[in-house]
Amino acid sequence: MAQEKEIRVGVIYDLTGPLAAGGSYAGYLGNKYAIDMINERGGVEGYKIAPIYVDAQSKAEVAINETERLLNQEKVDLIMGVFSSAQCVPMAQKVDQVQSFMWANICVASSVFKDKNLKYVFRPQVHSDQFGEASCRFLADNAKSKLGKEVKDLKVAIIYEDGPYGAGVASGNESACKELGMQVALKEGYSATAPDLSPLVTKLRRARPDVILHTGYNPDITLFLRQAKEQGLKWDALIGHGAGYGQFDKLYATFKDDANLIYNVDPVAAQLLDPKTLAPGLGEITQEMVKRYKADVKGDEVPTHVSMGFNQAWIFFTDVLPRAIKQHGGPNPEALRKAALETDIPIGGTIQGYGVKFFGPGESMAGQNERSTPAVMQYNGNETYVVWPEEIKTRDAVLPLPKGHGYAR
Numbered sequence: 001m002a003q004e005k006e007i008r009v010g011v012i013y014d015l016t017g018p019l020a021a022g023g024s025y026a027g028y029l030g031n032k033y034a035i036d037m038i039n040e041r042g043g044v045e046g047y048k049i050a051p052i053y054v055d056a057q058s059k060a061e062v063a064i065n066e067t068e069r070l071l072n073q074e075k076v077d078l079i080m081g082v083f084s085s086a087q088c089v090p091m092a093q094k095v096d097q098v099q100s101f102m103w104a105n106i107c108v109a110s111s112v113f114k115d116k117n118l119k120y121v122f123r124p125q126v127h128s129d130q131f132g133e134a135s136c137r138f139l140a141d142n143a144k145s146k147l148g149k150e151v152k153d154l155k156v157a158i159i160y161e162d163g164p165y166g167a168g169v170a171s172g173n174e175s176a177c178k179e180l181g182m183q184v185a186l187k188e189g190y191s192a193t194a195p196d197l198s199p200l201v202t203k204l205r206r207a208r209p210d211v212i213l214h215t216g217y218n219p220d221i222t223l224f225l226r227q228a229k230e231q232g233l234k235w236d237a238l239i240g241h242g243a244g245y246g247q248f249d250k251l252y253a254t255f256k257d258d259a260n261l262i263y264n265v266d267p268v269a270a271q272l273l274d275p276k277t278l279a280p281g282l283g284e285i286t287q288e289m290v291k292r293y294k295a296d297v298k299g300d301e302v303p304t305h306v307s308m309g310f311n312q313a314w315i316f317f318t319d320v321l322p323r324a325i326k327q328h329g330g331p332n333p334e335a336l337r338k339a340a341l342e343t344d345i346p347i348g349g350t351i352q353g354y355g356v357k358f359f360g361p362g363e364s365m366a367g368q369n370e371r372s373t374p375a376v377m378q379y380n381g382n383e384t385y386v387v388w389p390e391e392i393k394t395r396d397a398v399l400p401l402p403k404g405h406g407y408a409r
Contacts, residue, residue: 006050007321007331009035010070012081012091013309017058022218022244023305024083026293027106028053030309031081033292037285038317045325049317052076056087063087064094071100077331078103080313083305085109085128085165092121101333103320105312106305108242109164110172113368117361120333122320122340124312124356126267126372127365128165131241132172134265135213138239138376138388138397140180146399147210147236155185157209159200159224161216162189169215169241177213185209192220200224201231210400211237218244222254229258234409236400239263239376242304248379249301258406260380261398263387268375269304270311270351272386272394279349285314286351300382311352319343319356347371353392 013028014020035049043049052074056063063082070076078101082088088107095102096118104112104123108131112123136156143151158173160166167189174187185207190200197220204212212235216224221244245251245264252259271290275283289310293302320339321331328335345356355371376388378397385395401408 004048005046006048007044008074008076009049009051010054010067010074010076010079011035011051012054012056012063012066012070012079012087013083014058015053015055018217018219019058019084021247021250022083023106023242023246023303024058026247026303026305027083027309028081029293029296030289030306030311031105031313032309033289034310034313034317036292037288044317044321047325047331056084058084060084060087060090064090067091067094071095071098077101078333078336080316081105081309082107085112085168086163088112089164092116092118096120099333101336103312103316106308107165109168110365110368111164111168113365115364116366118367119361120337122358122367124315124350124369124372125308126354126374127368128168129172130372131169131215131265131374132174133176134374134376134388135239135241135263136173136176136180136182138263138265139177139182139211139237141388142397142399146397149210152181152183154211155183155207155209156211156213157186157204157207158184158188158213159186159204160189160214161192161220163192165243166192166215170213173213190220192217194220194223196227197224198227198231201227201233204228205231205233209235211235211239213239213241214245215241216244218247218250221245221251225251225255225258229406234407236409237263238407239265242266246304248384249299249303249382252379252381255406261401261405262379263397264377264379265374266304266377267308267311267352267354267372268377268386268392269302269384270307271302272377272384273351273353273392277348277392278351278353282351289351307352311350315343315345315350315356319345345371
């Protein structure tokens with residue numbers, strides 16, 4: 001019997017360590033379901049997908065060592081995955097240098113691509129400049145109607161973990177909010193592993209912002225919320241930007257109703273969209289993904305990271321890879337690069353709603369999807385609503401926090 005042709009894919013996520021609970025494990029599961037479903041349908045153009053799953057252990061040096069091992073010893077055809085931007089930045093450089101191919105599913109730092117001129121690295125996912133901008137635009141759209149303030153009278157504070165991810169989102173926040181005319185009352189970074197954030201809380205109490213824009217992972221968000229409560233810090237709205245804020249079930253387990261009405265800017269969880277706004281058949285694919293996740297995890301909340309891990313992988317296996325094999329001679333880096341540059345998926349053509357077209361060689365963000373967009377969501381109990389942008393919102397934003405809420409002014 002002829003040996004089955006296979007494409008070896010090195011898939012890297014944090015399956016242990018602090019980042020696993022911050023969304024990396026959920027992203028890994030989404031990625032895995034996409035590969036399983038593709039193989040159940042017979043693979044891609046006669047090839048079976050053979051994944052090699054690797055745990056980066058929430059450490060950048062482990063991610064880089066594993067990347068080298070996958071490329072040199074396991075001889076994978078491509079690298080896929082990556083949750084943490086601190087891992088993604090050096091990994092992308094390394095893969096591109098040796099002219100292998102990398103497909104980034106989740107990491108969002110704009111610095112992965114900005115002015116790097118990468119040739120063999122592509123990312124359909126949203127990037128951090130867009131996160132930073134979305135929260136400011138959402139506030140500008142709602143300042144007068146909800147908060148009764150002119151945009152120029154709105155005071156925001158920007159706090160963030162100081163790695164590539166947090167710093168990237170924070171600089172997007174700062175430039176967008178200032179451009180829209182808001183007052184930035186405080187901008188302050190901290191280490192994601194800081195044991196104490198009470199000095200930051202003290203500065204926020206002094207600055208008295210209406211809204212706090214926060215980018216962090218899981219342990220640091222928990223620490224911030226706990227110390228804010230202890231020190232009596234209040235706000236009209238707290239807007240998070242993915243990562244730890246994308247895992248609301250964990251925040252709710254710790255803070256109960258005090259966590260309600262937090263906002264999160266993220267690529268939207270696919271199950272929150274109306275399938276009628278998407279290309280035919282995508283609704284059923286989302287249902288299958290959700291079904292598998294609930295069977296594995298036994299919970300109701302399906303974090304947006306599951307959709308991210310799944311969606312980007314699905315785009316690769318159904319759009320890029322078939323074209324590389326059929327039109328460009330197989331799953332080699334050059335063929336994959338050409339096929340990715342030809343990708344042209346309209347808005348509504350992926351389970352997360354956005355389209356896909358990559359910035360080309362010579363552009364500042366070469367390799368980044370120019371059609372990706374995040375949404376602003378708001379949590380309440382075990383429900384998540386899309387509140388911005390208007391075109392896809394499923395409910396009106398609750399703003400400011402109502403009287404009686406643990407953090408309401």
